[in-house]
Amino acid sequence: MPQPLTEQIRIDHESSVQHAGSVARSIASSLGWTDSLAERAAVIAGELAGNLTKHASGGVIYLQPLPPGDTMEIISVDRGPGMADLALCMTDGYSTTGTLGGGLGAIRRISDEFTVRTERGTGTVAAARLSAPGSPVADPGLGAVCLPVEGERLGGDAWRIDETDGVRTLVLVDALGHGETAAEVARAAVRVHRRDPARPLPEILIALNKGLRHTRGAAVAVLRTGRGSTEWCGVGNIRCRVVSPDGTITTAASGPPGIVGWNMPRPMVRRVSPSPGSTVVLHTDGIDERWIRSPSPFLLRLPAPLLAAALTHAHRIARDDSTVLTLGTRRTHDL
Template sequence: MTPGPGGGPGAARPVLAEPTRAVPIDHFSAVHLAAATARTLARRCGLPGALPDRAAVVASELASNIAKHASGGSLYLQRLPHGEGLEIIAADRGPGMRELERCLTDGYTTTNTLGAGLGAIRRIATTLTIRTRAGTGTLVCARLAPPHRTTDAERPVGSLCLPAEGERHCGDAAAVALTDRGLTALAVDGLGHGAQAEEAARAAVRCFHRMPDADLPDLLAAAHRALRHSRGAAIGVLRLRDDTLDYCGVGNVRVALLSADDVAHRLSGQPGVVGWNMPPPRVRRLVAPAGTTAVLHTDGVDQRWSRDPEPFLLRLPPPLLAAALVHGFRRGRDDATVVTVKTPQPTAPQPRPPRIETPQRPR
């Protein structure tokens, strides 16, 4: 792991992330809105040169695909969960793509159009991740990062944060930090809705960014002090390092550990409210073998998703898993936040080159 609260020397200074922008693609007019939103967010993320216009192309192509071929689709646009850049995720409940590799080829089309589509997105995006299933739908994540920060787009971290339907303010928040002590993720649910809940959530995130490598109980204790004059919040924080996961939470924030075949563990926070009546926080440690995915979410995502999930859901990469949970299991009347992180697969040892000995000439 790299040191420092922002992910190591030269890392970007932590920014209080804004809620995810959701653009429902229920009509072709939404394609223009998606493109304009992507361009604006890319500029706010500081993407240089032509990258904001390229982000608009990516959003336009993904939205057009949903409008032409699918139903129940949306685009989710936001800053990268960790680092510098923009993330554009498309999720739908359409028929899926039967020939994904052909769809990624320039010029391929099923609707007699120019066929730029996914081929253009693959050329533009820093990273492109797609999962599709016939009869279920398609999930696409395109990340765009500045040329000097391309590794930020490759991190196996996903996060979405959405306000309740009809709300301008979001009482949920999330943050991720990479330090010597591991990857630490935070999910906050400010009590109630509106501006006061949002301020409580933001205060917790500011506190987290000041001390992301602290012991987890100390993080919650600091948040408790910071939120004393606020509405209070439910907070869950996890730390993933090597093959272990530590979780510490108060209130209705849940964590689940997923293998490729099942949900291995489910935990919820201790009863209480951070900022008001928080009990002494305790840490629960779980074994997290390589390839395990940890999901941290507020109660704006229906916990029933974890009771009998399909293998397709369990095996999604973190960015797509976060989108699938929000898109498929969000409670519209509540703010909703999901953070997903994955333990790295062990690196295969590189074979040593054969030793070559040069015979010496006899003297």
């Protein structure tokens, strides 16, 4: 399983449609997929990108492998104009230009999971997931977009999710600096965490602090949810918000200032109490935190995988590595 870094493709020219397809193929090859599965991924990416060139403005495609196994996610998000009749556009074979193989209905048919939301005047967000047969499927309640600085290949943000006995532990790392050096620190942090992802949250931070000594260090946040409780522990400026079903956003937790690996204060665990139906959002400082000031109701109603993409598309700071992780409700009191 490669580190789940997102590939971003701006869809601003016909050639970007082909590019989307070839990036899907290269992720498929990194996952060791068969040619026919890789081809399905390339078709989905090409169709979503093709839709953006024909119907939308300001569109991007995000592609990524998702843990725990062999899932690929292909997301499209745009700045409008949105669809007037989603049900009609989902009909297999329906196409306003007559050139698509079958539009959204066809994409849904060849995906394992397909989620789309649209609002006239706002835009459309769609996410398709495809998994190798028999491999564990990515958590449907999890959304993620993890991008390096615009124009760079690697960045200092990294994340990981583990699940033990129904308890999910999500870790997000933002290593200081950017590029290859920061990426090495972030990978080291994930490696240290991976040895024992189920240990108590403060111990995770303490282990990372030790493991990142002699590096420039990182901001780190860990969220654990399951069995009726949700807890958070972090150091540095990774944000944790809860988006409630009624559209209110609360700041659930914020870490004390400090650098893991360098001058870490004593890690404190905070309880997060998301109401049923809420989505918890973790993001690094590569997302403009002013997004909480006047978010659109459309954005706040998005399911977790779409919310991560829409937030990134609208509020990313291109000169920093940027990551959004979203986790939606699973049972009444858990996430």
